[in-house]
Amino acid sequence: MEWPVTALSPSEKYNLITDCVVPRPIAWVTSTNANGSINIAPFSYFNIVSSEPLIVSLSVNRRQDQSGLNEQKDTAQNLLNGGDCVIHIPSHDHAPAVHATGSSTPPNQAQIDALGLMFAASQAVKTPRIENCAVALEGRLMQHIEVGQPIAADLLLIEIVHIYAADDLLHNGRVHPEPYAINANKRP
Numbered sequence: 349m350e351w352p353v354t355a356l357s358p359s360e361k362y363n364l365i366t367d368c369v370v371p372r373p374i375a376w377v378t379s380t381n382a383n384g385s386i387n388i389a390p391f392s393y394f395n396i397v398s399s400e401p402l403i404v405s406l407s408v409n410r411r412q413d414q415s416g417l418n419e420q421k422d423t424a425q426n427l428l429n430g431g432d433c434v435i436h437i438p439s440h441d442h443a444p445a446v447h448a449t450g451s452s453t454p455p456n457q458a459q460i461d462a463l464g465l466m467f468a469a470s471q472a473v474k475t476p477r478i479e480n481c482a483v484a485l486e487g488r489l490m491q492h493i494e495v496g497q498p499i500a501a502d503l504l505l506i507e508i509v510h511i512y513a514a515d516d517l518l519h520n521g522r523v524h525p526e527p528y529a530i531n532a533n534k535r536p
């Protein structure tokens with residue numbers, strides 16, 4: 349089968365590219381809203397850019413506001429407003445909470461409480477990390493690229509300044525590649 353991209357609708361392009369480019373890691377990102385509350389959202393357009401310096405990329409698509417105008421998502425706004433973030437690698441049993449925090453109507457504080465998410469202080473940034481996540485990368489915005497005309501996405505290059513990995517994931521000084529399959533609730 350062949351698909352000339354010019355003949356595809358937006359939803360066909362989305363389905364094809366996200367079906368073909370798998371697996372994609374999920375960045376489950378906490379950032380701090382202007383009112384000081386903690387924002388959580390998942391992003392699968394996420395990867396490593398460089399290890400020296402330590403940079404990851406996060407592509408945050410624009411969304412339509414109620415009047416149909418394209419606006420930045422909260423995670424992008426929070427980082428562009430000078431805030432920092434923590435990028436978590438969720439475990440399989442976080443999947444329901446990951447999906448709940450990725451809906452177009454993000455959960456309020458009561459719903460976050462109902463998801464059982466607890467926060468722990470980060471070491472190098474102000475935004476807290478999600479407790480019970482195997483891996484948490486503390487980061488600050490390094491570079492912002494507006495993608496597309498009209499702008500379709502905010503590509504954020506984030507410098508990682510501190511790395512947390514749960515002790516039980518360490519074997520011979522390396523983080524074992526299975527944390528993503530580990531049931532967080534069964535870990536010590």
Ligand SMILES: Cc1cc2nc3c(=O)[nH]c(=O)nc-3n(C[C@H](O)[C@H](O)[C@H](O)COP(=O)(O)O)c2cc1C
Pocket residue numbers: 374387388389390391392393394407408409410421422423424446447449450451452453454
């Ligand atoms: C598994 C999953 C992956 C997602 N990946 C992305 C992504 O890569 N880019 C994006 O813009 N939105 C992505 N979304 C949608 C955002 O998480 C969603 O728009 C969220 O409400 C944004 O929250 P914010 O406004 O607090 O930043 C994803 C959602 C889910 C459930």
